[in-house]
Amino acid sequence: MPSASDPLLVPPAHSRAIAIITTATVLALLYLGREVLVPITLALILSLLVAPPVRWLRKIGLGHAPSVLIAVLALVMFLVGLSTIIGSQVAHMATSLPQYEATVHNKIDALSKLTAGRLEAMQDEAGRVLNQFGDRTAELANEPADAQQNLKASTSVVPVEIRTAPPSPMGVVGRIFSSIWPPLQTAGIVLVVLIFVLLEHESLRDRFIRLAGGSDLRATTEAINDAGERLSRFFVSQFAVNFGVGVVIWLGLVIIGVPNAPLWATLTAILRFVPYVGVWLAAILATLLAAAVDPGWSLMLMTIGLYMVVETVVGQLVEPQLYGHTTGLSPLAVVVAAIFWSWLWGPVGLIMSTPLTLCLVVAGRHVKALNLLDILLGDLPALTMPQRFYQRAISGDSDEIIASARVFLKRKSFAAYCDAVLLPALQLTRIDLVNGLINPEQQVIVRSAIVRVIESLGSHGRRHSSWRRSASVLEGSSIGQVLRQRRESVSGRWQGPLVVAPRSVVLCTGLGTIGDDLATEILARILRDLNIDARHLSIQDIEAIEADPPLEVTRDGISMVYIVSAAPGKERENSATVASEMRRRFSDACILAVLLPALLALPEITLPDSGVNQVVNSLEEAAQQAIARFPGGRKNTQS
Known part of the structure; x- marks a missing residue:
């Protein structure tokens, strides 16, 4: 056993301090080393973009090195052409701006009249009042000013003019070279690193596997x-x-007559790498130029309309088909990442913010030590649906549970919701209850929330969703009993008429535990939502009917019998006994055992030969069996 002085045992306070110092050190290195790290990072991201063409060239028979050189050369030619287009368009726009000056002044005047014209009268009145107080001050200030003016008049000043020598040709070349050298230097570093990353692609992958693999290389x-x-x-x-958006914007701007369409199209394609706001920054700039060019407002409106239509179509139709509705990042993470990387690395960091953050999230999903990044930045829920249900229930927030459930029910059935969310959440509750982690007050809150949620879901719940039962009513009774009593208060003790059509009733019974009662009541509600006359009766109720049957009861009304067990591992023998009794009582009925799985995976549980026709392990499967037996359903008699 290690001693307290063991250096490997770091106290929590020291561990937090080390984590803070490490984070601060990493941020400082990222900021101070941005001149080197930015081009290297850009090269790594570009390698992911160039890798597919390299693989394609290798598949058609080229060697590895020629494939890399051809792909990089194509990328360089594309970027050089793009830079040439941008430079020529910027120069052309700079020479054209003076001719738009009159239009800009006219529109500014028009906007000024609409916004500030009504305030001029108030400003004039306020100025007149202030001038009355300022007249006296001006008179007092004129006396020393006159003396100062006389002093200046008596002093002769010789003007001096400073002339700079015209720049030499070498000086002009030097200034131009100094202005373009930094981007050329960065581009050179990116190009060199990109080539070597692509050439060493397999080796780098093996190194990453060795670094993160440990013993499980597969x-x-x-x-x-x-x-x-x-x-x-x-x-x-x-x-x-x-690229496609840029082409469409270019064609659209050319058609409607906006000058420098290639510039705005290129700017749109580049800024679109900045999520949410990038494309609209380009749209604002293009719209401002359209407003400066056209004496009216139609060109400006057509420009903003073009951007809105294109972005809506691409965002809602094209992108979801290509790579899903999201980038794998939460919206808040995208915005925070854009702010963080732009602060750290400037405009280049802003453009690379989404790719960089996406790389971190992907790493967090596969590397356990970085899992924190996936939780904080990823778009996957931090809690599973059963965990969210339990957390909201223990907080008494049943409204949020119901809202989330209704979203789920738009895609799947109530039975699927119970199997995937409700029953696992109830098992989480049971585990904490057995371990003594839920106090009595929290138990009442959880029970109240669960009752309200179940009452509010399904067609039965939609008719009674406004019901509120006080917490005191739940004390001393199981949730299943409360839910059953709610239905019986409207439909009667037997939950429907006793005179029914032959073989038209489905009987649901549990094994007597609290969990069995709740699962049985949920199954009965699921079947009644399907227009199937399901009755939830306990074994004691069935014995009472057998001992003293009502006169009007239909003898052969039972078509199916469900025996529900929420803990089949512990109730296997009891389930077999009850199944044998049900077979004796209802010899012609189809008997199904519903053995619901526990929270932890258990081996498949079977029953001995006890007259059970079929064993199912989910409420949805149980509902499907009833649907197969009653394909047309019947008029819903539930309350």
Whole structure:
């Protein structure tokens, strides 16, 4: 056993301090080393974009090195052409701006009359009042000013003019070279690193596997391959979409007559890498130029309309088909990442913010030590749906549970919701209750929330969703009993008429525990929502009917019998006994055992030969069996 002085045992306070110091050190290194880290990072991101063409060239028979050189050369030619277009368009726009000056002044005057014209009268009145107080002050200030003016008049000043020598040709060349040298230097670093990353692609992948793999090389290899393919596919798709958007914007601006359309199209394609706001920054700039060019307002409105239509179509139709509705990042994470990386690395960091953050999230999903990044920045829920249900229930927030459930029910059935969310959440509650982690007050809150949620869901709940039962009513009774009593208060003790059509009733019974009662009541509600006459009766109720049957009861009304067990591992023998009794009582009925799985995976549970026709392990499967037996349903008799 290690001693307290063992250096490997770091106290929590020291651990937090080390984490803070490490984070601060990393941020400082990122900021101070941005001159080197920015081009290297840009090269790594570009390698993900260029990797698919390299693989394609290798598949058609080219060697690895020629494939890399051809792909990089094509990228360089594309970027040089793009830079040439941008430079020529900027120069052309700079020479054209003076001719738009009159139009700009006219529109500013028009806007001024609409906004500030009504305030001029108030300003004039306020100025007149202030001038009355200022007249006296001006008179007093004139006396020393006159003396100062006389003093200046008596002093002769010789004006001096400073003339600079015209720049020499070498000086002009030097200034131009000094202005373009930093971007050329960065581009050179990016190009060199990109080439070597592509050439050493396999070696780098092996090093990452060795670094993060540990003993499970297979899982690490799959994770890194999956992450690399996903990132590469996302970047290629985003590049293709942005390029397509730029082409469409270019054609649209040319058609409606906005000058310098290639410039705005290129700017749109580049800024679209900045999520949410990038495309609208380009739209604002293009709209301002359209307003300066056109004496009216039609060109400006058509420009903003073009951007709105294109972005809506691309965002709602094209992008979801290519790489889903999201980038894998939460919206808040995207905005925070844009702010963080732009502060850290400037405009280049703003453009690279989404790819960089996406790389961190993908790493967090596959590397356990970085899982915090996936939780904080990813778009996956931090809690599973059962955990959210339990957390909201223990907080008494049943409204949020119901709202989330209604969203789920738009896609799937009530039975599927119970299997996927409700029953696992109830098992989480049971575990904490057994471990003594829920105090009596919290128990009442949870029970009240669960009752209200179940009452509010399904067709039965929609008719009674406004019901509120006080917490005191739940004390001393199980949730299943409360829910059953709610239905019986409206439909009667037997939950419907006793005179029914032959073989038209489905009987649901539990094994007597609190969990069985609740699961049985939920199953009965699921079946009644399907227009199936399901009755929830306990074993004692069935014995009472057998001992003293009502005169009007239909003898052969039972078609199916469900025996529900919420803890089949513990109730196996009891389930078999009850099944044998049900077979004796209802010899012609179809008997199904509903053995619901526990929260932890258990081996498949079977029953001995006890007259059970079929064993199902979910409420949805149980509902499907009833639907198969009653395909047309019947008129819903539930309350």
